[in-house]
Amino acid sequence: MPEPEHTHLSKLTTGRRITLYVIAVLSVAFVAFHFGMTALHHMPFNPIREKHDDKIRAYMTPYFQQDWHLFAPDPVAEDSGFLVRVKRVTPNGSLETTQWADVTTPHIDKLQGQRFWPSRVERLAPAVRQRIEGWRDPELDELRHKNQLKSQKKDPDPPLAPGELAGRDSALLYARGVASSEAKALWGDDIHSVQIRIVVNQFPRFSERTERDNKGKVTYYDLAWMKPLKVSR
Template identity: 25%
Template sequence: YQVGVAVALAVTGVFACVHLAMVFLHVAPSNTLTKQNGQAVDDWIYPEFEQNWKLFAPNPLQQNVSVEARAELATADGGRRTTGWIDLTAQDAEAVRHNPMPSHTQQNQLRRAVDFYFNSHNDEHRPNGLRGRLSEQYMRRIAVQRLDALPSLGGSDVRRVQLRAVPRPVPAPRWGTEKPKTSAPTYRDFPWWRITDADRSPGAGADRNPADAAPNRTEEVR
């Protein structure tokens, strides 16, 4: 028993040290180590552990961004139907509210995933770097996991998903002089994405159509 505990602690300690080293190299100025091991550092950091400084001046966040999703489902008669928009951010907010110890996932996963996607795509949703496809895959898998967990969609055959980001300006305080240009939300629709077994949790796609296992491709909005 003691040997097992010692081994577990040693493995945990090694993992923590490696993680701290990778994060340090990621945020550190360019140097010999980062130049030699940049790809390994990026593979470790992205997409889950990406770092940014948007909390601080001179450009703190001044808007709330909600992430909404809808799905195209296969029906029993061989047809398709599209769900309404489902506010994924509202689900996270409800899980965090009155929770003294909310999870990192509930607080940051959607927000960071959207930032990652927008930073790696242009306004036409075309990847502008090597991490573009990775960010798309990350967003797609988050959407599928969230939709599969909804009781209203339990057991449904989700074939495609679409997300949209809905930024809403944060109102200025009563004593503030800065006024937002508009208080109305804006909508930025993502493309429709076909869902494959690779996007689902292990075992979740066992009964799916084999044709859906084909490599994914971004589709135009119908």
């Protein structure tokens, strides 16, 4: 029985060996870099994150974000989304405020129809609330809450860290960009300003499951009016 033929590196030309070595080194370097950034993104607040959190978030979001609910699911307790309205310029030059438009549900419907290979773009709108409410460091925020109860002061103690400030600015820019894109698709280019409303529907508690008329509690809050960004769909 003939032995299978093997191609040894020694039989390759110098150019091909160099190419293989370069590809191997670059692959290892990228994997090491990616796992390093992922570890920094998920580890507790630390001096490295404080200094470079904006760069870490820019690399991880939105394509490398991870959701551990697949492995440790929590009961679904609420449903959320966001609405958009605009002030647009009318033909006579005045400003007209539109009605609120739901821009989350259409994207969720598209995701439900693309179970195997869902588009990452369709995840941008549902992620707005997560970005808006997730920029604070939980450990520092817990410390601020304890200090506020003791001193009754409104100013945060300790103050917002540079990484939190960068995260807040990044979250607002993200929300502004998504809202501008959705508003442009709905109302065209003659938009003066956009506004976002975050809506949360808390489902009835398990102990209240037998109450037929209990549909949960709906709460919302509005962000300030923002100038639209120039975005392409």
